[in-house]
Amino acid sequence: MSLRDNLLKEVAPSLSVKPSSKISIVGTGEVGMSSAICILQKSLADELVLVDKRADKVRGESMDLLHGSLFLKSKITSDTDCKATQDSKICIICAGVRMKDGRPDKNLLQDNIAVFKEVIPQVAKHSPNAILLIVTQPVDLLTYVAWKLSGFPRTRVIGTGTNLDTARFRYLLGAKLKVNPVNVHTYIIGEQGSGSVPVWSSTNVAGINLNDLVRDISKEHVNEIHKRVIDSGHEVIRLKGSISWAIGLSVANIVDAILKNLKCIQLVSTNAKFSGVPRTLPVFTAGNILDRCTHGTPTKPNNYKGEHNIKADVFLSLPCVLGATGVCGIIKQQLEEDEARKLRSGVENLLKAQQEIVL
Incomplete structure (x- = not known):
């Protein structure tokens, strides 16, 4: 018998229940992770998913949060694949190249459009009913790009704006x-x-x-x-x-x-x-x-x-x-x-x- 079997007697089978307020954050830089901790502290998500193509980075951020599970009320998962965002209520997009000195340069928009071309269609595919919240800068233009790439109604594509x-x-x-x-x-x-x-x-x-x-x-x-x-x-x-x-x-x-x-x-x-x-x-x-x-x-x-x-x-x-x-x-x-x-x-x-x- 396993340790769990010795610990308790199961009286009903475990059910797989879809989360009712799943939130995904794509991009685990400082903005993505500060958004994550603020969401967790307000207990807004029953499941929070972190996605980043940098495997070590996203795994490390996930582990760091999981070690504080005692103080949180959300399930936390992570992946390098946008498939993990499936059935999200809100997908927060923080992925992209960061502004230098807080000021956009001429290459920033094109670099981040390239990132969005990779990310947005995948997020839209796996969470077709989600609301997209765009944080990446320049936010107005990239919210427009996300709207075009996702095919979502304009009401469900929002930027953090002003x-x-x-x-x-x-x-x-x-x-x-x-x-x-x-x-x-x-x-x-x-x-x-x-x-x-x-x-x-x-x-x-x-x-x-x-x-x-x-x-x-x-x-x-x-x-x-x-x-x-x-x-x-x-x-x-x-x-x-x-x-x-x-x-x-x-x-x-x-x-x-x-x-x-x-x-x-x-x-x-x-x-x-x-x-x-x-x-x-x-x-x-x-x-x-x-x-x-x-x-x-x-x-x-x-x-x-x-x-x-x-x-x-x-x-x-x-x-x-x-x-x-x-x-x-x-x-x-x-x-x-x-x-x-x-x-x-x-x-x-x-x-x-x-x-x-x-x-």
């Missing part, structure tokens, strides 16, 4: 005002990176609009804080070599919203193509990719606000309602003219880059 940038913005603004960032409500939208757009016009603390309080100096404030948001990632990389914990927490927060069907709003990269054109919209031409509604009344002189309508398959960050099906809705934000202009500029930048992508 979710972390928004968290940094709220933290820095909260620190300046000496209030907890949970009470600071503001967003950074559009193209992730230096072309992102801080929506200062609707920034508020406890419902008090800061733009109304300091209108004469608001641009100076927002530009200063936005620059710190953009530079902070580079500063962390300079100091410790890489960004890991903050993006891991951001990933876990997005996963939490999806798995629990929370319907909360997150700043994620989504296909922002307008799904229907209201009758009051102007006619779109080839040179007018993004425009705004002409209806409505300005609330302040020279401060017209209106909805932005994107007429191309471009992935960028907007306030999205996240639930079990992925992106359940996109908030119809109103922007000031300067904010809308910057958003249009980001769309044009992304479309220009997309045109050069060959899949």
Whole structure:
């Protein structure tokens, strides 16, 4: 008899039960593993799968986590083959070449497209009903690539986008005002990176609009804080070599919203193509990719606000309602003219880059 047979008497046969919240992470670098530990600490997955083509790396990371099984509530497995991701609810893609000094170089996109051509079709094949969460940089363009390669509906392909940038913005603004960032409500939208757009016009603390309080100096404030948001990632990389914990927490927060069907709003990269054109919209031409509604009344002189309508398959960050099906809705934000202009500029930048992508 085996040791187990001596230990206990089996009174019912063991059943093989499919996990109900299986999460797979492809790429076990620092970002992938920080995402893994944040997900495990929140007990979001009943099974967490780590996949990496580097056999020793993925085995070592898996062993390290398994040695802490006493403190966790998830089954942990690992493999070098994407087949291990089969029947995942969410597949998190962290695989790819890392940015040097936190700044993308001209070869980064092409190198990571090559990685995605290998990974995404395999993940889509084994988990055809999964939600893809793209973390690899440049995130907007690679989320577009993942959408094209997977053939998934646009609602089930999401990028981390400006979710972390928004968290940094709220933290820095909260620190300046000496209030907890949970009470600071503001967003950074559009193209992730230096072309992102801080929506200062609707920034508020406890419902008090800061733009109304300091209108004469608001641009100076927002530009200063936005620059710190953009530079902070580079500063962390300079100091410790890489960004890991903050993006891991951001990933876990997005996963939490999806798995629990929370319907909360997150700043994620989504296909922002307008799904229907209201009758009051102007006619779109080839040179007018993004425009705004002409209806409505300005609330302040020279401060017209209106909805932005994107007429191309471009992935960028907007306030999205996240639930079990992925992106359940996109908030119809109103922007000031300067904010809308910057958003249009980001769309044009992304479309220009997309045109050069060959899949």
